[in-house]
Amino acid sequence: MHSYQGRVLRVNLGENNAQAEPLNMDWAAQYLGGKGLGIKYLYEEVPAGTDPLSERNKLILMTGPFTGTVVPCSGKLAIISRSPATGTILDCSIGGHFAGELKFAGYDAVILEGKAAKPAYLYIEDDEARLLDAGELWGLGAHRAEDVLREKHGPEAKALVIGPAGENLVPMACISSEYYRQAGRGGIGAVMGSKNLKAVVIKGAKGLRVTNAERLLERLQEIMHQDTLTEDNLWAYTDGTPMIVELSQTTGILPTHNFQDGNFPGFESINADAIREARVGKRACVSCALGCGNFTRRGASVVEGPEYETLALCGSNCGIADLEAIIAFNKACDDLGLDTISVGNVTALAMEMAEKGIHDFGLRFGDIQSYLEVPGKIAVREGIGADLALGAKGLARRYGGEDMAMQVKGLEFPGYEPRGSWSMGLAYATSDRGACHMRAWPVANEAYGDLDPFTSEGKAQLVVELQHYNAVKFSTILCDFWALSLDTLAEILTLVTGKTFSTTDLEKIGERTVNIARLFNVREGFTAKDDTLPERVFKDALKTGPTAGRLLPRAEYDKMLKEYYILRGWQEDGKPTQEKMQELGL
């Protein structure tokens, strides 16, 4: 297949050894790249029971066949490992320009193994890969560290960096690039920290050779204008994800006060209009025609963002309606290397614990001063930060309040209230890495769309289809903001690789990817009992707004889950059947 470099750089950090090896093209044909291919490599190479923070765990940086080309919205990199937050499979995607540079350096992937003897960073320039001393970088924020690396290796060098949170193995630590792009979830930054690896820096001069470039340029340009730069997608450019605040508020699913409600009176201070007023620039990932990044400034605070998830989790969910404070909180998290979703979620939980008299961490809904101190404390595990760094599940386990710890498998909820969008509850519960909005986003069809949000009818089918669709997109890799059809995706993949792919082929690849992720989790001991939601969703009704009085009845949830397993060809205990595995070639 064209559009692959056909090479993987395998780096053993402990032995200070880097070797290029051929990409397994049989696997590439079955899983494409990104999420799917990365999970396949991890499944084959990391044995069951591996401690996520041990040197036996691996960190895989994976591109896809679209990376480095002009396929619109193809600038993302997949990073795959076993999650220290959940113990599940973990694949994150990060924007910016690193993925393209990796491809231009002549690699499809980098596999990081072992642990460096002392703090180090990996420098890759085409065929040269060296482990360099990171003594002076260790302890620096991700932003300053990236500045130092750019000064040293030139402005064209691209970097993946961790902040102090990753160094301190915080299970909500992320990996950052270009200040404001993050592989956010599941503690992927802690895996990097556990390897004593502060950064990966890359410069590529080789480029990606393609056959029939002119034909590619002509057809893809038509597709970009007819299918990408359209009303369905340009919201990403005009407003970006903050436009979702209004949608969630009007449909009653905007997380408020630790998911006690779906209706936030201060929403107008954090919606797309507010972000537009604060916006001073726009920025895109490489190859992205949409350019969703909003660079905003309020007072002394600047950030690229805040994205919807941050506005919801660190804004309404913490009772914070002050945009300047949210920008400052967002910037601090990005620099310290923390996932804003998990930090916002656990902060809100701690606020509610004080409200309910379970434990007083000195945090209150709406209190800006104490709120702004949280990221710094979590990143170094100091004071209340040592407790909050446990995450919502760990914090509730220690102090009580497990029913109101809004997480699945140890990963905190993102910004969609499942009691007002029932299929989102199923999507959270069955996502391969815990509560995630990127494995399936059925709110678009349900709460924001035409489907009745308060019925289980047809929802299992919807979630299954969306999970397949997203699994394929994240394997090619495309950004989820481009709402293209599988037919168009098949056409582009055929054009770019030279191998014919049909829509059915892609559906099968999506299903295979979901299933190998499931097999990884099954191997780690996860079963049907883990595919559930916090008790609050089943028993506490929302209080105000359009979803007042709503909950997700457990019987309806159980019905959706049962139907989901049947559609998937999984047993009642949540394991894929032999027939299904054979059908998918697993």
Place this chain on the structure above:
Amino acid sequence: MGLKFAGDKCIGCKLCQLACSAAGEGVFNPLLARLFVSSYYEGPELKVQGRVCTLCGTCVETCPTNAITFAEGQLSFIPENCDVCGMCIAVCPEQVITPRENGVALCNLCGGSPWCIKWCPHEALVLEEVS
């Protein structure tokens, strides 16, 4: 007509550079493009840079062997005249002439319909009259 770069519209996606290198060299490689754009953060600022051929003619005037000519609104490179002295690269004020094995690569406006403009999603690159 020459290229004009509007930094306030550029989102730094580099589709222009990728399209340019693919059209000119059959390879996706921003380093081989005949133009350069960059968008990056530096401290509290978002910086945007762009360099395109402005048809200033300095390379034509400087080339000692007439390997670069200007006719019908476009630059042309004549490899057989080039002795690879590198002077055009050195004098180009926009630094958009780059070395190749037996000569240089420069912007010829793709014969009048530049790929970079066709690929720019937000009209940060346009054609405009130049004197």
